[in-house]
Amino acid sequence: MEGAGTVSWGKLYDYVANMLEQGLGYPRASAAVTAKVLVEADARGHASHGVARIKIYHEEVRDGKNDPTATATVVHETPISLVMRGNRAPGFPTSGTAMEKTIEKARASGVCMTVVRDSCHFGMAGYWAEMAADAGMIGWAFTNTLRASIPTFGRERLLGTNPVCVAIPIGRKPHFMLDMATTTVPLGKIEVAARRDGVIPVGWAVDEKGVDTTDAVRVAEVNRFDKSPFGGQLFLGGATETLGGHKGYGLGLLVELLTAGLSMGTATFDTYQDGCGICHCFQATRMDVFGDPGEIQSHMAEILERVRNSPRAAGQERIYIHGEKEYERREKSIKEGIWLDAATWRRLDEYAGLWGLARLAP
């Protein structure tokens, strides 16, 4: 694609950190952690959570929903828990601080569960859970998001894509890393389908009557521009109970209760009214509270090895363990550069123009 190309991790990181600092007024430390998580997403092949999101963060700051100079505060704590208020600060520095404190408390107490209200988008959930796994702990991260998805048998877009993420260290990289939206797919996939042939599979979305639809263009339009409160994405398992849609919906609701519920924050149907209003939940658990962590991790690695090496379905080349694809893509990105598509490159150029910064060179 014309205009697409690769750029080194360090160069892209410096560029985006500078852009956040110069263009959006992020303090240096906030710009640093935000840039790191965005660049990591692109490096791992999750462009939907990568540097192209500068546009959304810009709009949030412009509209006063996100205050880059604010900082999160602790409102309640015990040796095993923490409640924070984001005060509209960007979700990245807030989540970084929250997870650092969570890990610190877990070091002392064995476990800590943290909830955050009044935050903003925190990027890919995996980054935060992985911080705990890198410290030898089991890490969890949940967040609510913006109105995107439909309760089973409903038609109003009330809940978010509400990801569940768990990272478990297994003695060697990659960690076991499950990082999943509880909806069938992220909105980005529907937008891609809308730009291509306009068709999505049954099970991704329902129309404004709550009925299965394959019309990618309409779904993308309704979701992105909030043209109607009705119609939107489906949770894992689709629209009915036949394929377990009520289970995906249950996971989505669970995330809402663990984030907005426990933190006394705004549920997804009320986010982006005043501030962003996003809520997160994190947990870190030390593995030595269950015995010898080295033995436990080896045992886990063996379990995964048995699954990975089992006979494959007809026509399939590989059975994956969660975290492998992203890890391998990251290794490639570090070696060969991070690939940015033409649209992303254009967007960075556009903001460079807006803020009078030099354009990113490949």
Next chain:
Amino acid sequence: MEGAGTVSWGKLYDYVANMLEQGLGYPRASAAVTAKVLVEADARGHASHGVARIKIYHEEVRDGKNDPTATATVVHETPISLVMRGNRAPGFPTSGTAMEKTIEKARASGVCMTVVRDSCHFGMAGYWAEMAADAGMIGWAFTNTLRASIPTFGRERLLGTNPVCVAIPIGRKPHFMLDMATTTVPLGKIEVAARRDGVIPVGWAVDEKGVDTTDAVRVAEVNRFDKSPFGGQLFLGGATETLGGHKGYGLGLLVELLTAGLSMGTATFDTYQDGCGICHCFQATRMDVFGDPGEIQSHMAEILERVRNSPRAAGQERIYIHGEKEYERREKSIKEGIWLDAATWRRLDEYAGLWGLARLAP
């Protein structure tokens, strides 16, 4: 159906407790908790986890996989964690003890996470998570099971139906209760389809080559009698990544790591070799570690209320919150008696005959 009928909660409970004690040699206290959980499953409409399972527990005792006179022991503990060994004791008294200790530790420390290895089937996961919710805490229960399901892109039956259960008190009954197998459906549904028209929807199972199948008879046969190591049930999202099958598979793997992994026990692909070898994981978290529990629970109830009362899809009568269906069915069962189908009634009669006990009268 001829032979089907209702029986009161108390009468069924007394009958089954006596049957476990007289017929299977369960000590009185073990028989009591086991009967209670089985009867509760029937009362809530989950016959697949109800008193008809007497057959399976009988076979486990007969084959030496389950030792009713054994008791679980604690092998490791900290103020916020517990590791137990089931010693082949029935999964019900073991899980009851584990959850009581988990709640006790959470009372003192705010939270406790417990893992159990070398246990047996523990019935419906919801019962154990609900114990914590009844004590005002967030309760979690996970278990691995027997070889039933297929990793995404694989064809060997290596993992279990591996349920995830979370119960959250919201200030009034029913609690929010998500209790879901991570497979699309439980095996029982495939067996029902096999007895009826023999057809299941695409997304429930794959054949021995790992390819989508609608042949309920073959799937039920292979799964129930282990006729081949290949072919079996699919995780939530089906066989491919299109509808998110890799997410359901990830949840199934996560349960395997939290249960067999953390407890140093047997993964599902190795269960039922020597003992049952089943592993569980429980967690209880006090809600006051996040602030005023009454306020938090009211806030959660309001979030759920907004979802419950939202506009419905065309042709739908109600949007459910997880736990409501089972709660309402239980209320009905308490009032009108628990409905047992003819096959269950015949099975109880069969075991009454085997053990020289009086038959259950409606």
